Amino acid sequence: SQKIEQNSEALNIQEGKTATLTCNYTNYSPAYLQWYRQDPGRGPVFLLLIRENEKEKRKERLKVTFDTTLKQSLFHITASQPADSATYLCALGANTGFQKLVFGTGTRLLVSP
Amino acid sequence: DAGVIQSPRHEVTEMGQEVTLRCKPISGHNSLFWYRQTMMRGLELLIYFNNNVPIDDSGMPEDRFSAKMPNASFSTLKIQPSEPRDSAVYFCASTLFGGTNEKLFFGSGTQLSVL
Numbered sequence: 001s002q003k004i005e006q007n008s009e010a011l012n013i014q015e016g017k018t019a020t021l022t023c024n025y026t027n028y029s030p031a032y033l034q035w036y037r038q039d040p041g042r043g044p045v046f047l048l049l050i051r052e053n054e055k056e057k058r059k060e061r062l063k064v065t066f067d068t069t070l071k072q073s074l075f076h077i078t079a080s081q082p083a084d085s086a087t088y089l090c091a092l093g094a095n096t097g098f099q100k101l102v103f104g105t106g107t108r109l110l111v112s113p
Numbered sequence: 114d115a116g117v118i119q120s121p122r123h124e125v126t127e128m129g130q131e132v133t134l135r136c137k138p139i140s141g142h143n144s145l146f147w148y149r150q151t152m153m154r155g156l157e158l159l160i161y162f163n164n165n166v167p168i169d170d171s172g173m174p175e176d177r178f179s180a181k182m183p184n185a186s187f188s189t190l191k192i193q194p195s196e197p198r199d200s201a202v203y204f205c206a207s208t209l210f211g212g213t214n215e216k217l218f219f220g221s222g223t224q225l226s227v228l
Contacts, residue, residue: 034216036217043220043222044204089155100158101217103148103156
């Protein structure tokens, strides 16, 4: 069965460092991958989308890589700030004709001042 | 833009009662999704609609769950009868399928507690 794995343990880092979150998947061939941010009591908010033919995508302090051979995506936040503390979810989508995203369980990031 | 609007924000009910969750998608969006989120299982897709038509309801756990979208600006998710294991946060999301960016816009969710 399809499986998406994100580190269930919280990631604690110091302000100013680079945070790296991992998303691994099995039994799936996604056409694209998305990353979302979720704050407590709120719905997920879209951050970045990367397609299967793209290796890397950047947006301000965010960088996403997508390795379809390793079946892995890495999500980086450079120069992290306490305001970056949140849960980050990866989601995989396939070319099914209609949008159908499958989400990982998310990794909680804590950035200490 | 008001975003996706869900109501109520919190719902506490007793086992066996009927629960109705409501969603107003973003105007102009043609796809609507209902997700359920728990600590153990994360975000699970229950059902999604395109142009008000249910496309895939394979994620609906049981016949106790039903969803409708009578028009482009309103959808409901009903649980009848409710059970304690239905306790979770239920999210509605919408998007414009066929647009240049397939991102989902989520509401703030309904926290459901079935006692």
